[in-house]
Amino acid sequence: ELKFSLQKQFGDVLTCSIGVGSNRTVAKIASDLEKPNGFVWLKTYQEEQELLSSTPLTDICGIGSRLRKRLLRLGIGNVQDLIECPIPVLVREFGPRQGRMLQDMVAGRFCDSLTPFYEQPEEKSIQRSTTLPFNTLDRDYLKSVLFRLCLKVAMRLRQRNFYAGYVHLWVRNQDFQHTGDGVRLLVPNRSIRLIYKVSELLLRHVDVIG
Numbered sequence: 001e002l003k004f005s006l007q008k009q010f011g012d013v014l015t016c017s018i019g020v021g022s023n024r025t026v027a028k029i030a031s032d033l034e035k036p037n038g039f040v041w042l043k044t045y046q047e048e049q050e051l052l053s054s055t056p057l058t059d060i061c062g063i064g065s066r067l068r069k070r071l072l073r074l075g076i077g078n079v080q081d082l083i084e085c086p087i088p089v090l091v092r093e094f095g096p097r098q099g100r101m102l103q104d105m106v107a108g109r110f111c112d113s114l115t116p117f118y119e120q121p122e123e124k125s126i127q128r129s130t131t132l133p134f135n136t137l138d139r140d141y142l143k144s145v146l147f148r149l150c151l152k153v154a155m156r157l158r159q160r161n162f163y164a165g166y167v168h169l170w171v172r173n174q175d176f177q178h179t180g181d182g183v184r185l186l187v188p189n190r191s192i193r194l195i196y197k198v199s200e201l202l203l204r205h206v207d208v209i210g
Contacts, residue, residue, distance in 0.1 A: 003039065021048055025105050029055055052106060053080040060106055064131065070094075083107045123160065128152045135174045143200060150199050154192040163188035167195060169202040179206055 006014055015037035019030025026048050030040040033051075042048045057063050057071060057079060074093060076082050083106055090099035103109075128149045136142070146169075157164060165188045170180030181202050189195070 003037075023109075025060065026051065028061055029059060032059070052083070053078075055079045055106075057082065057106075062105065063102075066131070079106045123162075126153050126156045126160070126162065126164075128156075139203075142203065146199055146203060147196050150196040151192055154190055154195055157190035163190050164195060167198045167202070169199050169206060171203075171206050181206055 003016065003018065006016055017031045017035045017038040018040070019027040019033070020041040021027040021030050022042075022045075026042060029051060030042055031038075033040045042051060055078075057068050057076075058065065060079065063071075070093065071077075071082065074085065074089060076085055082103060085103065087100060087103065090103055093099065094102065130145065130149065132145065153164075156162075164185060166182060166184045168180060168182030170178055172178050183198060183202065185194075185198070
């Protein structure tokens with residue numbers, strides 16, 4: 001019905017690929033199987049398990065190259081390896097929450113709910129983050145990345161007609177440890193110059209080595 005509606009309204013200008021499964025992870029993978037303009041419906045548990053067991057780790061939303069490297073060090077090279085990995089091994093490496101969630105996600109047991117856009121809670125904070133392509137302690141490079149993130153935050157503030165009353169900076173090091181600091185502004189502001197200046201001062205005091 002959705003595909004028919006798009007076809008009727010936009011013709012061949014706008015198409016979509018749809019995947020249907022028992023949870024978001026399975027549906028997302030299924031939607032990538034027959035792009036563009038495909039439709040895949042996994043009707044049985046066996047079909048879902050066959051798909052997951054043949055899917056590369058990096059095709060799973062949330063598993064990037066860095067996480068894949070950590071999994072490889074544990075002898076986990078594909079989704080099937082992750083499904084069969086003993087939970088204590090994952091918990092020891094990633095902690096109780098993420099370790100269990102990783103396996104539940106690739107095994108199709110991670111059932112998070114979707115919230116319609118019209119039921120989304122009011123936005124109370126604006127944040128932007130990125131993962132660097134390599135490890136570095138080069139402050140000039142870090143400051144250039146920080147400026148781009150601050151620019152995105154300032155633009156979003158203006159789009160939403162918001163003002164920032166608090167600025168917080170957090171950094172994740174090569175060992176996936178987080179550290180950060182924040183400061184409350186004397187006067188709410190949305191100036192890119194001020195947001196960047198405060199963030200840059202916070203960066204000076206954050207231990208990026210860990």
